[in-house]
Amino acid sequence: MSGYSAHADQSDLIRFVEGIxxxxxxxxxxxxxxxxxxxxxxxLQNYPNK
Incomplete structure (x- = not known):
């Protein structure tokens, strides 16, 4: 993980998880x-089966 902001919103967090x-x-x-x-x-329960 290169880093993330403590102020990420829901869509940012989803994109982050999807990028792993x-x-x-x-x-x-x-x-x-x-x-x-x-x-x-x-x-996230449905990830990665979206």
Missing amino acids: NPPPKEVHLIHGEAEAQNTLYKI
């Missing part, structure tokens, strides 16, 4: 509001 090759087996969501984490979790 090979795809990660796990993604840990440890910062942010619970509702935002849950939304991102639901989106």
Whole structure:
């Protein structure tokens, strides 16, 4: 990982995960509001099978 901003929005984080090759087996969501984490979790559940 070359780096990322603590201020990345949801679409930036999704693009970041999509750019990892090979795809990660796990993604840990440890910062942010619970509702935002849950939304991102639901989106990433289908990754990489989009």
